[in-house]
Amino acid sequence: MLRHLFTLIWNRKRANLLLISEIFFSFVVLFGVGTVLITTAKNYFAPHGFNYEQVWRLEVRAGQNLKMPRAELDDVLRQVKALPGVRTVTLTSGNFPFIFNTNNSNLAYKGKKTPPANNYAADDRYAEAMQLHLREGRWFAPADDGSNHRPVVISQDLRKIMFGDGPALGKIFTYSEPGPNPKSEDEFQVMGVVDNVRMESDFSAAIPSVWLRLLPYDTTHWETANVLVRVAPGQGGELQEKIARTVAGVTRQWTTEVRVMDDDRLHRRRYTLVPVVGLCIMGLFLIINVALGLFGVLWYNISQRRAEIGLRRAMGATGAGIGRQFLGETMVVTTFGVVLGGLLAAQFPLLNAFDLPVQPYLLAIGAAAAAVYAITALCAWQPSRLAAAIQPATALREE
Template identity: 85%
Template sequence: MLRHLFTLIWNRKRANLLLISEIFFSFVVLFGVGTVLITAARNYLAPRGFEPTQVWRLLVRAGQGQKMPRAELDDVLRQVKALPGVQTVALTSNNLPFTFNTNNSDFIYKDRKSPFANTYDADDHYAEALRLRLREGRWFAPADDGTHHRPVVISQDLRDILFGDEPALGKIFTYNIPGKATKPEDEFQVVGVVDNVRMTTDFDEAIPSVWKRLIPYDTTHWETAAVLVRVAPDQGGVLQEKIARTVAGVTRQWSTEVRVMEDDRLHRRLYTLVPVVGLCIMGLFLIINVALGLFGVLWYNISQRRAEIGLRRAMGATGAGIGWQFLGEMMVVTTFGVILGSLLAAQFPLLNAFDLPAQPYLLAIGAAAGAVYLITALCAWQPSRLAASIQPAVALREE
């Protein structure tokens, strides 16, 4: 039976070549959309590595042309921490989670180089504010005051890249600056390792990260200070107003912006979803057009082969047999298109395209193949029923 189907397909190779081309491009589109959706879903379901709920971010700015002394800033943070409903206050850098600010660098340990990693400044209360999960060592503590090398905490993925199976705690790594001598301020000592974190959007993968300790009570003057505040459940606008008044009470020349981190997360989610939804709509529109084309071509093929169908029915073929024959022809033609599309799609995991693991690509190939077969079967079902209902006497009389 299969050999007979191949013979029929070969006899109509020009028409079937067009169908194979349509199926091939449909597969490629579905593979691309599937890869994006599977990767986004895979990242969304992965652990975030921290808890953004009940966390607010403050952006404290000095007056125009002025700076905030660190001692005065620390006094403000202590007063904010004393407010009822505030659990933890942490000073950090401006590249806060779910914002568009980024700060990244690459590092080196012996001959091992890291990709660009997100770098954050963090004080001793940062891990408590975001509830980072320690895997090794500890977070920053007063015991780190006066250390020769700047203490850092790194994420697990960066630990695996730089140190592999070696112990990481106590090791010293540096910025990757080829051709320049290493300065003491460019050397970092690992005191802890935390879980991988996803601080950009819900749909991005974890990025290697480094947290550098902010030395308390230093003499730095700040123009802008980013602060994380973990609050008790069910806190709202009243506490936000108290925080703003507390900051203004120190000096009326400072301004304060209070944002809820959960709102930032939802904003970044929407910002990420818009192009993905647009891509899905374009892919759906293309697939609908391809499906309509397949349906029309199959309908036309049946009208052109009425004499063949009538002859087969006159020789004893059943209506169901005729219907399965046309459906089988389309499945064979679809297989050719899927094979060609799979050969193209297989190059992506083989070449490690876009630095993605092989799993999303393989899942997308399987999903695209299944969707193409389903679309083809649905398009071929009604024309096959039409072929099965043709009576031999009517078909032969028309000829």
Template identity: 85%
Template sequence: MLRHLFTLIWNRKRANLLLISEIFFSFVVLFGVGAVLITTAKNYLAPHGFNYEQVWRLHVRAGQGQKMPRAELDDVLRQVKALPGVRTVALTSGNVPFVFNTNNSVFGYKGKKSPVTNVYDADDHYAETMQMPLREGRWFQSADDGSNHRPVVISQDLRQSLFGNGPALGKIFTWDTPDPNPKAQDEFLVTGVVDPVRMESDFSAPIPSVWLRLLPYDTTHWETANVLVRVAPGAGGVLQEKIARTVAGVTRQWTTEVRVMNDDRLHRRMYTLVPVVGLSIIGLFLIINVALGLFGVLWYNISQRRAEIGLRRAMGATGAGIGWQFLGEMMVVTTFGVVLGILLAVQFPLLNAFDLPVQPYLLAIAAAAGAVYGITALCAWQPSRLAAAIQPAVALREE
């Protein structure tokens, strides 16, 4: 039977070649859309590595042309922390979670090079504020004040890239291109390891990260400061107003913007969803066009082969047999297109394209193949029924 189907397909090779090409390109597009959607869904279901609920961020600015001494800033933080409803307060850098602000670099350790890594500044209360669980070691503490190297906490994925399966605590690494005469602040001492974190958006993959300890009570004069505040459940506008008044009460020239981190997350989610939704619409439009095209081609093939169908029925072929023949032909043609598409798609995981793991690619290949076969079978079903219903006398009389 299969040999007979191949013969029929070969006899109509010119028309079938166009079908195979259409199926091939449909598979490739569905594979690309599937890879994006599967990766996005996988990232969405992964944990963030921290707790953004009940966290606010403060952007504190000094007056125009002025700077805020660190001692005064620390005093403001103590006053904010003392407000009823405030649990913890942490000073950090401007690349707080879910904002369009990044700071990244590359690090090196004994010839090993890290991937591009997010770099955060953090004080001793950052882990408590963000509720980041530690896998190894500890977070920063006052005992680090006398350290000869800058204490850092790294994420598990950065640990793996620099230290592999060996120990990480107590190890010292540097920038990828270290200074020939390094300073103590350019040599980083690992004090702890946390879970991988996703601070860009709900749909982003974990990025290797490092948190550099902000030295307490330094003499730096800052123009702006970014503060994370964990508040009690139910805190709202009243507490936000108290925080703003507390900050402004230091010099009457400082201002602060209070933002809820969960609002930032939802805003970033909508921004990230726009291209994903657009790609999904394009994929759906493609599926509809492919389905209509296949349906029309099969319908036309049946009208052109009525004599062949009538002759087969006159020779004893059943209606079900004719229907299965047309469906089988379409499945064989689909297989040619899918195999060509798979040969192209497997190059992506083999070449480690776009730095994605193998699993999303394999799932996208399976999903694209299943979708193409499903669409083809659905489009071939009704024309196959029409072919099965043709009576031999009617078909031969028309000829």
């Protein structure tokens, strides 16, 4: 039976070439859309590695052309910490989670360079505020004030890149291009390792990260201080107003903006979803057009082969057998298109395209193949029923 189907397909190779081409391009589109959706979903369900709930971010600004003496800044932070409902206050850098501000650099250990890693400045209370989970070692402490190298904490993925399965605590690394006059603060000593973090968006993958301890130096060169505040559950606008009044009341010249980190996350999620939704709509529109094209081509093929159908029915073929023949032909032609598309799709994991793991590509290939077979079977079902219903006397009389 299969050999007979191949013979029929070969005898109509020009018409079937169009079907194979449509199926091939349908597979490619579904593979691309599937890869994006599978990767996005996988990232969405992965843990963030920190707790963004009940965390607010503050941008404390000095007056125009003014700087921030460390003593005054510490006084402001103490008074904010003393407010009812505030649990932890920590200084950090301006690249807060979920905002469009990044700071990354390449690092090196014994000549081995890393891909770009996110750099975050953090003080001794950052891990408490963000509820990071330590896998090895410890977070920063006042005992690090006298360190000869700048204390850092790294994420697990960065640890694996730099040190593999070897020990990481106490190791010293640098920037990949430290510059002509490297300083001791540009040499980093690993104090701890935390879980991987996803601070870009809900749909982003984990990025290797390093937290550099804020040096205990005077801040008179600062015009803005970036602060994270963890608050008790249920706190809202009233506490935000108290924080703003407290900052303004200490110096009479400083101001602050209070933002909720969860709001930043939702805003970034909407921004990230726009291209994904657009890609899905384009893919769906293209697949609908391809399905309509397949349906029309199959319908036309049946109308052109009415004499053949009538002759086979006259020789004893059943209607169900005719229907299975047309459906089988369609599935064989579909297999040609899927195999060609699969060969193209297989190049992506082999070439490590877009730095994605192999699993999303394999899942997308399987999902695209299943979807293409389902679409072609659905498109061939009604024409196959029409072919099965053709009576031999009617078909032969028309000829």
